[in-house]
Amino acid sequence: MTPYVANQGEATLDRISWLKLSSVTLPLSTPVSDAKVLTGRQRPMTEVAFLFVEVGTEQGHEGIGFSYSKRAGGPGQFAHAKEIAPALIGEDPSDIAKIWTKLVWAGASVGRSGLSTQAIAAFDIALWDLKAKRAGLPLAKLLGAHRDSVRCYNTSGGFLHTPTEQVLENATASLADGIGGIKIKVGQPDGKADLRRLTAVREHLGDDVPLMVDANQQWDRPTAQRMGRALEEFGLTWIEEPLDAYDAQGHAALAASLDTPVATGEMLASVAEHWELLRHDAADIIQPDAPRIGGITQFLKLAALAEHQHVQLAPHFAMEIHLHLAAAYPYEPWVEHFDWLEPLFNERLHISEGRMHVSSRPGLGITLSEQARAWTQAVHEVGSRP
Structure with a gap:
């Protein structure tokens, strides 16, 4: 089924055609404790889970964004992102606020805060990175x-x-x-x-x-x-x-x-x-x-x-x-x-x-390392890369 895309006029010059989601687990060299550990509310933190989103367009522009979770929640963010990702295909990547709202409504029954919008954040940040790169400017x-x-x-x-x-x-x-x-x-x-x-x-x-x-x-x-x-x-x-x-x-x-x-x-x-x-x-x-x-x-x-x-x-x-x-x-x-x-x-x-x-590199100015690829636990792609 083709995802629903609202009507777009001649001002739309590009469309989202590809998304790659990656679940990456960053191990910490030493277990980390703050007061929440000393009061017995949490265990020492040993890793950080990341949701990376890479987005590409028909015109060959790309952006990257991420969200994260300390302790529980990383797999949940990745699962929610997989469900809502198809909603971006065919959208104009410049219409970031419109896309944010569309993604919220795609999972409206789980609310507008917490894990659901933290999953949306990775898409949103990737689109801002893409927009700045296309302009040739640091974000x-x-x-x-x-x-x-x-x-x-x-x-x-x-x-x-x-x-x-x-x-x-x-x-x-x-x-x-x-x-x-x-x-x-x-x-x-x-x-x-x-x-x-x-x-x-x-x-x-x-x-x-x-x-x-x-x-x-x-x-x-x-x-x-x-x-x-x-x-x-x-x-x-x-x-x-x-x-x-x-x-x-x-x-x-x-x-x-x-x-x-x-x-x-x-x-x-x-x-x-x-x-x-x-x-x-x-x-x-x-x-x-x-x-x-x-x-x-x-x-x-x-x-x-x-x-x-x-x-x-x-x-x-x-x-x-x-x-x-x-x-x-x-x-x-x-x-x-x-x-x-x-x-x-x-x-x-x-x-x-x-x-x-702030560096002179366009966008956020970051690219994923080989180490990040090695720490990747799961990958999900939607659409086709130009």
């Missing part, structure tokens, strides 16, 4: 960049499974590599252990290096209030996820009571969920994740709302995508540096003087 420039580089901070060196001395060594190495800030995990059952660890890191870095902490939603409201007051003396750039991700009112009360900025948002899976934070003034810094909220189309909607509310931006994870989106945000943002994904791609991002730089 940031296609969107309209406010800057060619973005402040960056490292997270991967500060997890709770890492001994404090190693955290200090990791921080030194990150700064030597040109990264501008350091984030460490907190939220241990014993808050005094967090304070000892943080004291060591701040003394090691000095007062001038931006320092952030992340509690990964493991404090209740009274604990967050007590810890927030105790953390004021460290001059933190922000306290991240001090409370449950959906506790907008709790975050609002905490943010109003502290001098230290409060950041949250990474675990939310739609623009609507982020709007709850924004309308309650629940975050000084919002941390959306484009693959989690449905892709770049949805991220741009959220960015406009955040700008309207005069909120700062620090997108979560996936720096290969978020560098471009942060570069296009009006207020000076931050991008999170993780080196975990580097084996998946042939290219590397340039970092110097505390900033991550």
